[in-house]
Amino acid sequence: MSELYDIIVIGAGICGLAVASALAPDARVLVLEREPQPGYHATGRASAVMQFNEGTAAVRALTRASLDLLTEAGRELDGQTLMSPRALVRLARLDQLDQLHSFFREASPQALCRWLDTEEVMLWIPMLRPGYGAAGVLESEVRELDVALMQSHHLARLQAHGARLCCGGEVTAMARQGDTWQVTSEAGVFRAAVVVNAAGAWAGQIGAMASARPIGLTPRRRTSLAVAAPPGINAQSLPMVWDIDECFFIMPEKGRFKATTGEDMPCLPCDARPPPLEIAKGMDRLTAAFDLTVDQPDAAWAGLRTFAVDETPVCGFDPQAAGFFWLAGQGGTGLQTAPALSQIAADLILGRVRAGAGHAALPGLPLACLAPERLPV
Numbered sequence: 001m002s003e004l005y006d007i008i009v010i011g012a013g014i015c016g017l018a019v020a021s022a023l024a025p026d027a028r029v030l031v032l033e034r035e036p037q038p039g040y041h042a043t044g045r046a047s048a049v050m051q052f053n054e055g056t057a058a059v060r061a062l063t064r065a066s067l068d069l070l071t072e073a074g075r076e077l078d079g080q081t082l083m084s085p086r087a088l089v090r091l092a093r094l095d096q097l098d099q100l101h102s103f104f105r106e107a108s109p110q111a112l113c114r115w116l117d118t119e120e121v122m123l124w125i126p127m128l129r130p131g132y133g134a135a136g137v138l139e140s141e142v143r144e145l146d147v148a149l150m151q152s153h154h155l156a157r158l159q160a161h162g163a164r165l166c167c168g169g170e171v172t173a174m175a176r177q178g179d180t181w182q183v184t185s186e187a188g189v190f191r192a193a194v195v196v197n198a199a200g201a202w203a204g205q206i207g208a209m210a211s212a213r214p215i216g217l218t219p220r221r222r223t224s225l226a227v228a229a230p231p232g233i234n235a236q237s238l239p240m241v242w243d244i245d246e247c248f249f250i251m252p253e254k255g256r257f258k259a260t261t262g263e264d265m266p267c268l269p270c271d272a273r274p275p276p277l278e279i280a281k282g283m284d285r286l287t288a289a290f291d292l293t294v295d296q297p298d299a300a301w302a303g304l305r306t307f308a309v310d311e312t313p314v315c316g317f318d319p320q321a322a323g324f325f326w327l328a329g330q331g332g333t334g335l336q337t338a339p340a341l342s343q344i345a346a347d348l349i350l351g352r353v354r355a356g357a358g359h360a361a362l363p364g365l366p367l368a369c370l371a372p373e374r375l376p377v
C-alpha cells in the first residue's frame with residue numbers, strides 16, 4: 001500500500017525546502033530528493049549573494065520582499081544571521097564606461113549606489129592592477145547569504161511539523177489516478193493530491209513525466225573558482241567585484257576568494273563539471289584585473305542556473321495537469337528570491353490566494369506574471 005500525503009515536493013534544493021517548510025504547518029508533506037543529501041546541485045554551488053539590481057521586475061520585487069522575510073526569519077534563530085552586509089563594486093575599464101553609465105542611470109534606488117572615480121576604485125580594491133579600472137559603481141545594499149543556515153532552518157521546521165524528507169528518492173514515474181498523483185520513486189511509491197515540481201534543472205523532465213504543458217526551461221552552466229588571496233591582502237575586508245559586462249565576479253570567502261567566470265552555457269540537466277578551458281579563461285580574466293600572484297585556482301566547480309525564456313521564475317498550477325504545481329526557472333536568483341517565492345507558492349497551493357490576485361511578497365505586480373501559462377509552448 002502506498003503512503004498518502006497531502007503534498008509531495010520533488011527536489012530538496014533551496015526552493016523545494018523553502019516551500020515544504022512553508023506548507024508543513026498546514027499539510028502532510030513529503031519531500032523526495034534524488035541525491036543522498038539536500039542542496040547538492042545549484043543550491044550548493046551558488047555565490048549566495050542578494051543583489052537588488054539583479055533580474056527582471058518580478059525578480060526585483062521578490063528580492064525586496066525576501067529581504068524582509070529573511071530579517072524576520074533571522075529573529076527565530078537565536079542571534080545567528082541568515083545574511084550579512086557586504087559592499088559590491090561594479091567595475092569598468094575605460095572601454096566599458098558607457099555600460100557603467102547606463103547601469104548607474106537604471107540602478108534600483110534600494111541598492112544605494114554611488115559613482116566611484118579611478119582613485120576611489122583603487123582605494124576600495126587595493127589588489128586591482130594599476131590602470132585596469134577606470135571607474136566603478138559602489139552598491140552598499142548587498143547581502144551575503146548563509147545557504148547552509150537557510151537550509152538547516154527549513155530542515156528544522158520540516159522536522160518540527162512532522163514533514164518527511166526522503167533522500168535517495170529519485171522520482172522515476174508519475175500517474176494521475178482520480179484526484180491523486182501516484183509518484184514512483186527509488187524510495188517507494190507515494191500518493192498525494194498535489195505534486196510540487198522543485199526539481200531545478202530537471203524540472204522540465206518532471207513536467208514531461210506528469211504530461212504537464214511544456215514551459216521551455218533552459219539550464220545554463222556557470223563555472224566557479226576558489227582562489228588564494230595575495231600575501232598581505234586581508235580578503236575579508238574587501239568588497240565583492242562584478243565586471244560591468246559580467247565577465248567575472250569575485251567575493252571574499254573564508255580568507256580567500258570565490259569567483260565566477262561569467263560562463264552562461266546552455267546545457268542538458270546534469271551533475272555539472274567545470275570545463276578546463278573555462279577555468280583557464282576565468283583565471284586569465286582574474287589575473288588581468290587583479291594582482292593575484294597565482295595562476296591556478298585552489299578548486300573549481302560548476303552549477304546550473306535554470307531559466308524560463310523571459311528569465312522570470314515560474315510559480316503556479318499547470319493549466320493541463322491537475323494538481324501539478326511548478327516552482328522552477330529561478331535562474332541566477334533562486335536563493336535571494338526563495339523566501340518570497342515559497343510564501344506565494346504555499347498560499348497558491350493551499351488556496352489562500354487566487355492566481356489572478358496580487359500578493360504582499362510580489363509588491364506592485366500581479367501573480368499572473370509568475371504563472372506557467374504566460375510562457376509560449
Ligand SMILES: Cc1cc2nc3c(=O)[nH]c(=O)nc-3n(C[C@H](O)[C@H](O)[C@H](O)COP(=O)(O)OP(=O)(O)OC[C@H]3O[C@@H](n4cnc5c(N)ncnc54)[C@H](O)[C@@H]3O)c2cc1C
Nearest residue numbers: 011013015034042043047048049171200303333334335336
Ligand atoms: C554559479 C552559480 C552562482 C549562483 N549565485 C547565486 C546568487 O548569488 N544568488 C542567488 O540568489 N542565486 C544564485 N544562483 C542560483 C541559485 O543557486 C538557484 O537559483 C537555486 O539554487 C535553485 O534552487 P532549486 O531548489 O530550484 O534547484 P536545485 O538546488 O538544483 O535543487 C533541485 C533538486 O531537485 C533534485 N531532483 C531533480 N530531479 C529529481 C528527481 N527526478 N527526483 C528527486 N529529486 C530530483 C535535484 O537532485 C536537486 O537537489 C547561482 C547559481 C549558480 C550555479
